[in-house]
Amino acid sequence: MPSPILPVTVKQSPEHSFLDPSPSLSPPTSANSIMLLKQEILDDPTARLLISSPFDEETAVSTKPLLSRSSSFVGTTTIAFTSANSYQKRRRRIASDTSLPSLSDTGSPRQSVSREIGHAAAETFLLTRLSLKLLRYLGVGYKWIMRFLALGCYSLMLLPGFIQVGYYYFFSSQVQRSIVYGDQPRNRLDLYLPKNTDGPKPVVAFVTGGAWIIGYKAWGSLLGKQLSERDIMVACIDYRNFPQGTMSDMVKDASQGISFVCNNIAQYGGDPNRIYLMGQSAGAHIAACALVEQAIKETSEGESITWSVSQIKAYFGLSGGYNLLNLVDYFHSRGLYRSIFLSIMEGEDSLRRFSPEVIVQDPTLKNAVSLLPPIILFHGTDDYSIPFDASKNFAETLQRVGVRAESILYEGKTHTDVFLQDPMRGGKDQMFEDLVAIVHAGDPEAQEKDAGAPPRRRLVPEFMLQVARRVSPF
Missing domain, CATH: 1.20.5 (Single alpha-helices involved in coiled-coils or other helix-helix interfaces)
Known part of the structure; x- marks a missing residue:
């Protein structure tokens, strides 16, 4: 009766594979002896081969032999050889059972x-x-606690709309998310592509709001969805928020995002000759700062530029603030405390630097101001986050210094009505129609399509919209 086979663990090293047993395991033996013993093992159903798992290749386990080393040299060599064959077969079987299906499943739903x-x-x-x-x-103060509670209630009321827009954002083939435009954190943008691809499309480069603290590119998904349905491409530009960055970082990021759109949008089907810049709330302020700063760079000697103000056909500011000197105390009363706001804006001395309304009045910058494109400012008269006077005064200041500008005010609309509640209500949205009319001006075919466009679908029941309007912290 054949001798029982001893348990042996084999360790693979770079110098010795399983098919070339290590000299430390056994001395050389003849090929005939190996084949005879191997056949004896396979023919004897009572023989048991115990080896370590092939997945523990890098772990050597010391075992105490049951018989003396002199009586098991040949058996040990046989086990090493058999283990190698067994491992190779199992490895090939694993490759067949796991690797190939994973390749065939690539791109599966x-x-x-x-x-x-x-x-x-x-x-x-x-x-x-x-x-x-x-x-x-x-810190967690009373006003901030109340703001976050109000934000939670507000979000809950609009949840049906957020779910539908979120599904579109994550699963629509018309949305290309997180396109890299720079090397800084959050230098990403989302691109909303029209389904109709017959020719280059006008483009809106959009900078989202969020009180310079909670801005995020996905906040523009509702606007991106609705504009893309009217054959307008939208690029939602993300940027560093406070405390990840301060105001100069935000302006720099926005400018880089605009540069990417100006220089690369043609390869996505956009028309580089019809690019519009737009911002909402804090994003309107950031975008305006980037636009004015770029105009100043173009008239300064030695400044290198990657995009030009002349590439922007018009600027749209939605519910923005453009004179920080007039707003710092108002924001403080609303809970955006002066100390925090000044930290965002890099100190009190920087308030003028980041106030476009103040900058354009500097007589030494007359040449730069003359480069600015037409500026259209939208605002609701019941906006208590940023008073509508901010847009009205900026438009009047621009007109005085020779810039084509106007403010369009919406009676009884709040800060979020014009951006969220009205679009989610469905039907006709006046601000949206005004925006589309300006973008499609001079394009009779697009205007004809707009006239025949079906009414937009309601996303949230009316009573929930009314509650959201009452509890909105913005």
């Missing part, structure tokens, strides 16, 4: 959904981490 869920989780983690960092900086 299940994997696509998994990627989207992973992306959403990563985005949520980023926002949560930055929010916690911000809370540590701000």
